[in-house]
Amino acid sequence: MTIESAQAGFMSRHRTMIMVLSLALFLPPLAFIFQISTGGIDFCGTWCPRMFYAIRNGAGIKEVVGGIMRAYMGVTLVGAAVVSTFFLGRYWCSHLCPIGGAGELGSRLVPDKLKIDYSSIPAAPIRYGYMGVYVAAPLLGLGSLCCNYCNFAAVPRLFGAAFVQADLAYFFRAYGVINLALFILLAVVAKGGRAYCNFLCPVGALDALSSLLGMKFGNRMNVVEHRCNGCGKCIDVCPTWAISMDATAKIDQLSCMPCRQCEKACPEGAICYGKTT
Amino acid sequence: MNGKTLIIFIVSVAFFTLAATYRFHDSAHAMGMIKQGGGVARHPALLDKDRDSYVLIATAAVVPPYHGNARVVLEGDPTLTATFHNSEPVVDIGIHRHPTFRDNTYFDLRPRDRVALWVKIKRGPVTVRQHTPVVAQQKQAVRGTEPVCTQCESEGGNMTAKSSADAGSKWRGKKVGSQGVKGPAVAFYDVATNGPLLRIPIQFADGAGGGDDDH
Incomplete structure (x- = not known):
């Protein structure tokens, strides 16, 4: 195997700064990216990066296309992440994703002795078990993991809860508590802060596939x-x-x-x- | 794929299938359309009847040509107490217009606006008699309690009802459940005309489980 060595570049040297900037751009209080683009305030709706591939049982082409059109910014975001990953690796996940970044940055504030080490658990079979059910359950009419267990919904609302009652209300229900617990256990107190990304993120799962498929090219x-x-x-x-x-x-x-x-x-x-x- | 990996994969599939199938009914998400003359929700909000408090998320798009101010109420039996919270930017940088929400009323709704309303619901102290439309107690001040319609969609879809109270009842009666029981609902009414804009029925089920309503 020959390798074209690369110097540690901008993305490597300034990773923490990029993650903090991503949090500032995507998450409350400013949610700048959403406000300047579509007028949204979070990843729900136009920017949803998850729902368009959780297709309901009985949905026709019209519904599928309609779902893609409704979340066109989220589709664009996922498409850009997957294509860039094919050639450059998972920079979206490691540097730019505000949800993964929030978990990792949060974990850096937690003392090492309090952290949980998940490294003995193989990630890929859990990730693709989750991904398989994520896609198949709504198709088969069994239910859905989509919005109920959504990291892209929970983390922005965690940031907004201090300011907006609607965001706080998210955590006054079972799914809010579960998502908060998942974020704390699999991100904030996880060694490395990326267990949530590694196990339960469907965008990360797609990105990981792209990373594997593009290994020879990028x-x-x-x-x-x-x-x-x-x-x-x-x-x-x-x-x-x-x-x-x-x-x-x-x-x-x-x-x-x-x-x-x-x-x-x-x-x-x-x-x-x-x-x- | 080795044996350990395969076992973990199978266990994961089983676990996440259970998670997808099981549903906690202390909350629900209902999507609808705010429409002049009465828009419809995609499906009723399904909640567990044995709980004391719930969170309902109501998202809706404004269908042209409607524009105006819309009052939101929680109405019907049983008596429920609700607080409404609009999903809004923490810091509005002012590039895009957002309808404002105060005193349980959306101001300046315009065609193609989208609203996301979080409704925290608590059961009232008593259950009032069935088959009588009752507007729920509101923690925040609202302009009147009983929604009064001057024009409502009749059973045939024509705008014929003249009596305001009768019109409201007719409209509610049509939309709630197959047995004609006027159960609770989150309803949007135009402030100027008291005309119905959207009604999201709430159904109380016997227990949690079943995951086939919404995402």
């Missing part, structure tokens, strides 16, 4: 095997437990998002972001 995190001494420091810092160790480190492109923590942690310079050929 830039990804790669291990230079002859440099790796197997120290395992990369495993300790990976928020999505995407790295395993045989003789050398192996990166699972289905779970990896290029946060580049492993690159910074590697004492041998054996991990870098670049093209795999």
Whole structure:
């Protein structure tokens, strides 16, 4: 395997700043992105990135197209994320997603000794078990995971609850409490802050598939095997437990998002972001 | 795929299927259209009858040519107490217009506006007699309690009802349930004419479960 090594670029050096900026742009109190574009205030409605692929039982082409048209900004957002991931890796998830960013930034405020380490649980089978039910349940008329367990609804309302009664009302019901608990347990107090992204985000699941499918064509995190001494420091810092160790480190492109923590942690310079050929 | 992965996948599918199928009925989301003469909700809001408090999320688009101010009430049996909270920007940077909401009234609704209303509902101290339309107690001040219609859609769809109270009853009677019981509903009325704009019926079920109503 040859790798075109890349210097730690802007996205790597300023990741925290980009995540904070994303929170400021997408979440209350300003929700600037929504206000300047469609006049919305959150991810619900026009910007919904989840509902258009949760198709109801009996829905015809007209309903499916109608759902896509109603959430056209959300569809555009997911489309852009998936296409960019194909070529560049999951930068949407690692840097730009305000929901994942909120969890990770929140987890940095929690002492390490209080954090839960989910890395012993394989993420991919849970993620795609969730994704399968997410798509199949409404199609089969069994029910839906879409709005009831929506991270894109819960996190913005968590930020808005201090200001707006409607956002606060979201948490006065079972689903609000469950979503809050999921966000706290799988993000804020999770080691790395990304267990929610890794297990339960359908946008992340689509993005991960794109990452895997585009592995041969685009830039990804790669291990230079002859440099790796197997120290395992990369495993300790990976928020999505995407790295395993045989003789050398192996990166699972289905779970990896290029946060580049492993690159910074590697004492041998054996991990870098670049093209795999 | 190794055995452990397969087992985790199967367990995940089973668990999330249960999560998708089971529904907590302390809250519901109803979508509708605010329409001159009376818009309709896509489906009734289904809530568990054994609870004391609920949250109902009502989202609605304004269908042209309606524009005006719309009062929101929770009406019907049993007696329920409601507080209404409009979903609005924390800091409105003023690029797009939003209808304002105060005193349980939307001001300056215009065609194609979308509103999202959070209704916190509590059961009242007593259950009043059935088959009598009663407007619920409102925590916030409203302009009158009994919605009065000067023009309402009759059973045949024509705008014929003249008597205001009769018109309101007729309209409500038509929209609520198949057995003609005038159950509770979140209703929108035009402030100027008292004409109905939207009625979202609330149905109380025996228990939680069943996940096939909305997303």
